[in-house]
Amino acid sequence: xxxxxxxxxxxxxxxxxxxxxxxxxxxxxxxxxxxxxxxxxxxxxxxxxxxxxxxxxxxxxxxxxxxxxxxxxxxxxxxxxxxxxxxxxxxxxxxxxxxxxxxxxxxxxxxxxxxxxxxxxxxxxxxxxxxxxxxxxxxxxxxxxxxxxxxxxxxxxxxxxxxxxxxxxxxxxxxxxxxxxxxxxxxxxxxxxxxx
Amino acid sequence: xxxxxxxxxxxxxxxxxxxxxxxxxxxxxxxxxxxxxxxxxxxxxxxxxxxxxxxxxxxxxxxxxxxxxxxxxxxxxxxxxxxx
Amino acid sequence: xxxxxxxxxxxxxxxxxxxxxxxxxxxxxxxxxxxxxxxxxxxxxxxxxxxxxxxxxxxxxxxxxxxxxxxxxxxxxxxxxxxxxxxxxxxxxxxxxxxxxxxxxxxxxxxxxxxxxxxxxxxxxxxxxxxxxxxxxxxxxxxxxxxxxxxxxxxxxxxxxxxxxxxxxxxxxxxxxxxxxxxxxxxxxxxxxxxxxxxxxxxxxxxxxxxxxxxxxxxxxxxxxxxxxxxxxxxxxxx
Numbered sequence: 001x002x003x004x005x006x007x008x009x010x011x012x013x014x015x016x017x018x019x020x021x022x023x024x025x026x027x028x029x030x031x032x033x034x035x036x037x038x039x040x041x042x043x044x045x046x047x048x049x050x051x052x053x054x055x056x057x058x059x060x061x062x063x064x065x066x067x068x069x070x071x072x073x074x075x076x077x078x079x080x081x082x083x084x085x086x087x088x089x090x091x092x093x094x095x096x097x098x099x100x101x102x103x104x105x106x107x108x109x110x111x112x113x114x115x116x117x118x119x120x121x122x123x124x125x126x127x128x129x130x131x132x133x134x135x136x137x138x139x140x141x142x143x144x145x146x147x148x149x150x151x152x153x154x155x156x157x158x159x160x161x162x163x164x165x166x167x168x169x170x171x172x173x174x175x176x177x178x179x180x181x182x183x184x185x186x187x188x189x190x191x192x193x194x195x196x
Numbered sequence: 197x198x199x200x201x202x203x204x205x206x207x208x209x210x211x212x213x214x215x216x217x218x219x220x221x222x223x224x225x226x227x228x229x230x231x232x233x234x235x236x237x238x239x240x241x242x243x244x245x246x247x248x249x250x251x252x253x254x255x256x257x258x259x260x261x262x263x264x265x266x267x268x269x270x271x272x273x274x275x276x277x278x279x280x
Numbered sequence: 281x282x283x284x285x286x287x288x289x290x291x292x293x294x295x296x297x298x299x300x301x302x303x304x305x306x307x308x309x310x311x312x313x314x315x316x317x318x319x320x321x322x323x324x325x326x327x328x329x330x331x332x333x334x335x336x337x338x339x340x341x342x343x344x345x346x347x348x349x350x351x352x353x354x355x356x357x358x359x360x361x362x363x364x365x366x367x368x369x370x371x372x373x374x375x376x377x378x379x380x381x382x383x384x385x386x387x388x389x390x391x392x393x394x395x396x397x398x399x400x401x402x403x404x405x406x407x408x409x410x411x412x413x414x415x416x417x418x419x420x421x422x423x424x425x426x427x428x429x430x431x432x433x434x435x436x437x438x439x440x441x442x443x444x445x446x447x448x449x450x451x452x453x454x455x456x457x458x459x460x461x462x463x464x465x466x467x468x469x470x471x472x473x474x475x476x477x478x479x480x481x482x483x484x485x486x487x488x489x490x491x492x493x494x495x496x497x498x499x500x501x502x503x504x505x506x507x508x509x510x511x512x513x514x515x516x517x518x519x
Contacts, residue, residue: 002285002322002324002330002373003287003324003371003372003373004324004325004326004371005323005324005325005361005366005370005371005372006367006370006371007361007365007370008323008324008325008331008361008365009325009329010323010325010329010331010357011357028355032241033239033241034239034241034246034255034258035239035246035248035253035255036199036237036248036253079241114255178260180269181244181258181260181267181269182244182260182262182265182267183260194262195260195262195263195265196262198490198491198492198515198517198518199491199515199517200491200515200516200517201513201514201515202381203318203379203381203382203514203515204334204515206318206378206379206380207318207319207320207332207334207375207376207378208320210375210378216378216379216380218379218380218381219380219381231509232381234379234381234382234512235513240517
C-alpha cells in the first residue's frame with residue numbers, strides 16, 4: 001500500500017467533459033520522443049506514397065502546391081494530456097490520395113529517423129488527416145516534428161508521425177513502432193484504446 | 197524533453213530483473229558495438245522508455261508500462277554479458 | 281532488496297540555492313549506498329495518482345539517513361513539491377539504492393576527476409564525502425560549473441574540504457564573484473586542459489549534470505585524449 005505524501009497533487013487533473021476519458025488539459029505542448037530529433041532541410045525533403053503500383057514522390061514545393069488549408073482541432077496524447085483548439089496549416093491527405101491509385105486499405109506512416117505507425121486508410125481520408133508544416137502560425141518546430149508531420153487528430157497523437165517521410169500502403173494492418181510494444185492498433189481516445 | 201542515459205533505467209528495470217542491467221554489457225544488433233548499458237541513450241516517455249545504442253542510435257530495447265503489464269522488446273540487443 | 285519501496289520521513293531540510301535545497305530523510309531498513317548511486321522517489325496523491333523521479337544521493341554511508349539535493353525545474357511536477365512544500369515529518373517512498381556503474385569506491389586506486397554542472401554535483405559530493413571518510417590517499421579534483429556563486433550546492437562544505445587531496449575549480453557561466461580573475465563563461469576545452477587530470481594520469485572521470493553540459497564536456501575530454509569508455513557520465517536531462 002503506497003503512503004500518501006502530504007500536500008502532493010501532481011499536475012492539475014481536472015475532469016473536463018470536452019476531454020476523452022482519462023485525459024487532462026494542458027496549456028503547454030510537451031515534447032515526447034522515441035529518439036533524437038532529425039536535422040532536415042526542406043530543400044532536400046521529400047514525401048512518398050508507396051503503393052502496389054509503385055511510388056509517387058513530391059518535394060516540399062510540389063506537395064504544398066496540392067493545396068494548403070487551415071486546421072483547428074483538439075489533440076490527445078496517450079500519456080494523458082490533451083490540448084484544445086490547436087491551429088495548424090497543411091495539405092489534406094485527400095489531395096494527396098487524389099493523385100494515387102491503390103486497392104490497399106491500410107497505411108504505414110514512416111518518418112525520418114525510423115519511426116513508424118499504422119492506420120487504416122479510411123482514417124486518413126474525408127477531411128480527417130493532413131501533412132502539416134505550420135503550428136500556431138509558425139513553421140513547425142523540429143522538436144514537434146518539423147519540417148512536416150502527419151496530423152490525425154481523431155486518434156491518439158502517437159498516430160500522427162513526426163518528421164514524416166512517407167506512407168506505405170499495406171494489405172493488412174501491420175503494427176508500427178509503438179503498436180509492436182503494447183500500444184493499441186487503432187488508438188481511439190474516446191474509447192480509451194491506449195494499450196493492447 | 198532531452199534524452200538521459202542508461203543509469204536512469206536502474207530503478208524501473210529492478211522491478212523486472214534480478215541483476216542490475218545498467219552494469220551489464222550488451223551488444224547492439226544493428227552495429228555490433230558492445231558496451232555497458234549505462235552508456236546507452238534513453239528517451240523517456242511517461243508510458244515507456246526507448247533505449248538506443250550510443251554508437252549508432254539504433255533501438256536496443258523498449259519498455260512500455262501499461263496498467264497491468266510491462267512490454268519489453270529486447271530485439272535490438274543481440275547478446276548480454278551478465279557479471280556474476 | 282531489488283524493487284522494494286522504503287518509506288522515508290523528512291528529518292531536516294536546508295536551502296542550498298535560490299531554487300534548490302538539500303533534504304535529509306530517515307529511512308528505516310536502509311542499509312546504505314555507494315557514492316554515486318541514486319534513488320527513485322515516488323510521491324502518491326490522495327486520489328491515487330503517483331509520480332516517480334530519480335535523484336542522486338548526496339550521502340554515502342551505511343546509516344539509515346539518506347540526503348538528497350533537489351533543484352526546482354520551472355515546469356516540474358515533483359521538484360517544486362520537494363523544494364517548496366515538503367516539510368519535516370512528511371513522507372515519500374524510495375526505491376534503491378540504484379545504479380552500479382556511476383559509482384566510486386574507496387578501494388579504487390586511480391586519481392579521480394569529478395566534473396559537475398549545477399545539481400550534477402550531488403553524486404560527486406557523495407564521492408568527495410566517501411573519499412574524506414575513508415582515509416583514501418588518492419588525489420581528487422572537482423571542477424564545478426554553475427551560473428553564479430549562489431547557485432552552488434554544498435559550497436561551504438566543498439570549501440571546507442579543499443586541501444592536498446581535493447582541488448576544487450569553480451567555473452561561473454553567467455556571473456562571477458567580485459574580483460574574479462576571469463570573465464563568466466562556459467566550461468571550455470582550455471579550462472579542462474588546465475584544471476583537470478590529463479588522460480596520461482589515467483584518472484577515473486565522472487561527469488554529471490544536464491544532458492547538454494555532460495555531452496559538451498565529454499566531447500572536450502575525448503578531444504583532450506581521454507578514452508570515451510573511461511569517462512563515466514550521468515545525464516539529468518535538459519540542455
